[in-house]
Amino acid sequence: MDVAETISHHILDHDWGVVLGGFRIPITTHSVTIFCVSVILLLGLTWAARAHKSRGGKLISVLMEEYVSFIRGGIVLPNMGNEGRGMLPYFCTLFLFILCVNLAGMIPEMKTATSNISVTAALALCSGALIVGSGLKYHGLTGFLKGFVPSGTPGWLVPLIFPLEVISLVIKVCVLAIRLFANMLSGHMVLICLLLIIFIIGEMSKFFGVVSMFPAMLLEIFMTCLELLVAFLQAYVFTLLTAIFAGSVIHTH
């Protein structure tokens, strides 16, 4: 039982090696997952929007209204005030996308795309662009740069505080990516290792392999439930932190 090969097969990204007319098209397992989830989301949400307009499918339009008002009242308005109303579609998309990609990883044959640092880095870059862009839009370039230093600090302290604040903003965006990536990766790794324990013990002695099946499966069930909770939680925390950072750039500065 090759442990490293099993883990790398189930968790890491794999190129499918598609070659089309001399060009290597980089189709990997994670990108296929993102593509499927995006297509399903696009079709589903277009149908929901059309149902909402024509008052046809009642249930889906009520669900979507509830979801949008949850994002607006819980995440965007308390943290960003009235200036945040224009950015509501981005937050709705972000939350739903991360949630669906996380949940797609729990389906047996599909991999979690957010357990890839490239995917979470791209999402964090989008959020970082939103934060910096909203600061530039509401305060201009000089106002944005002046906003890093709180008003009323003595002049000699400014060359110390300014780089510190800039680095802190950059690190906040990076940690956003790493938090999501590490949570998803570690969850799936624990899930696989719990199953591998059965095989490793089974190689040494078949009797104990069968005996160790019961506690391992109980732990596995518990970890799966925890994984589902973590999927929701991490999507919520990513969206909430983006809103908090954008709000702090708009208001204090």
Added chain:
Amino acid sequence: MELVALKYIAAGIGAGLVVLGAGFGLGKIGAAALEGAARQPEAAGDLRTTMIIIAALLEGAAMLGLVICLLTMVMK
């Protein structure tokens, strides 16, 4: 002791310390939230939301340390 073995020992001790720190922090967060909810039962919903947010932030920091431990184990 060979240098290769030291790498694995360091990764193991590091991971243990990270989990220790996370356990301490989460315990304090939970205790503060429960005490606040006991003093003012009507604020329990607000406290629960804040507690979960801070727990996720702390877990993010702990995961950062864990990723560094994994990196020390895998790198040459």
